[in-house]
Amino acid sequence: MSRLERHPERHLIARIGWLRAAVLGANDGLVSTASLVVGVAAADAARGGVLIAGVAGLVAGAMSMAAGEYVSVSSQSDTEKADLARETAELAADPEAEVNELAAIYAARGVEPALSRQVAQQLMARDALGAHARDELGISDFTTARPIQAALTSALTFALGAAPPLVVVLLAPLNGLIVWVSVTALAGLMGLGALGAMAGGADVPRSVLRVAFWGVIAMAATAGIGRLFGTVV
Numbered sequence: 600m601s602r603l604e605r606h607p608e609r610h611l612i613a614r615i616g617w618l619r620a621a622v623l624g625a626n627d628g629l630v631s632t633a634s635l636v637v638g639v640a641a642a643d644a645a646r647g648g649v650l651i652a653g654v655a656g657l658v659a660g661a662m663s664m665a666a667g668e669y670v671s672v673s674s675q676s677d678t679e680k681a682d683l684a685r686e687t688a689e690l691a692a693d694p695e696a697e698v699n700e701l702a703a704i705y706a707a708r709g710v711e712p713a714l715s716r717q718v719a720q721q722l723m724a725r726d727a728l729g730a731h732a733r734d735e736l737g738i739s740d741f742t743t744a745r746p747i748q749a750a751l752t753s754a755l756t757f758a759l760g761a762a763p764p765l766v767v768v769l770l771a772p773l774n775g776l777i778v779w780v781s782v783t784a785l786a787g788l789m790g791l792g793a794l795g796a797m798a799g800g801a802d803v804p805r806s807v808l809r810v811a812f813w814g815v816i817a818m819a820a821t822a823g824i825g826r827l828f829g830t831v832v
Contacts, residue, residue, distance in 0.1 A: 622795040624664050624753035626788065628760025630814050632656050633784035636764050638821030640776045649776065650768050657761040665754035672746040679738055686731050697731065698723060704734050763787050781818050788814040 635656040639649045690697050698719050705715035722730040732738040764780050771779035788810045796806035 621752050621756045622791065624668075624756030625760035625791050626810060627664060628657070628660060628757035629763065629784055629787050629791065630760075630817050631660055632761035633764040633780055633814070634817045634821040636768055636780050637777050637818045638825040640780070641822040641825030646768065646773050646776075650765065653761070653765045653768055657758055657765065660761060661754045661757045664757045665750040668753040669746045669750035672749040676746055679736075682736050683728065683732060683738070686736065687728055690727050690731070694723070694727070697727070701730060701734060760787070760791070777822060784818065785811060785814060 632653055636649055636653045639652045644652075698716065701719035701723065702712070702716040705718055706712050710718065719730070763783050767779050767783050768776065789807045792807040792810035793803050795801070796803040
């Protein structure tokens with residue numbers, strides 16, 4: 600039994616397709632909804648008004664995240680498809696030149712020139728387009744754009760992130776609503792930062808501090824606007 604069979608490696612890069620959209624959606628949902636709720640509550644609005652504003656923010660934000668992710672990732676997907684189509688045409692028109700191009704890439708990475716050409720020929724004999732997509736264009740199964748996955752992930756995680764502030768609005772006393780929402784949102788942001796860092800293999804304390812800092816800034820800004828104008832914003 601080989602080493603890989605005994606000890607298969609699972610790299611974190613495989614999660615990048617959905618992890619970015621999930622972390623972004625959940626953080627946006629929590630920050631934007633909590634900030635909106637805090638801003639409205641700071642304007643001395645009634646509980647019903649605060650709740651309506653929060654629900655509207657959840658729905659609008661989830662739809663916006665889905666649309667934005669779909670459009671942006673679709674643009675990436677279109678670019679990848681165009682590059683692959685161009686590469687397919689080049690392989691058909693001059694395969695020898697494509698062998699030389701791939702061999703030059705391997706040689707530039709430190710492979711001996713004669714060996715790099717052998718590697719290029721063997722890889723292209725098996726899957727020419729796949730070899731060029733991976734080593735020339737930087738396109739792989741892990742990083743391929745998936746618009747629908749990104750859109751659905753962002754919308755769902757935005758809604759999940761926006762839910763805790765709304766639950767607090769329903770349950771917390773009105774005179775302490777701002778504090779309760781702020782503390783809940785801050786705790787949630789720190790938890791999301793830690794989870795995202797652990798899922799992606801990043802530094803946990805740095806991620807926690809980063810999301811907490813920007814969450815505090817956002818809530819403080821909206822609370823200041825609500826207090827300053829004394830109206831629903």
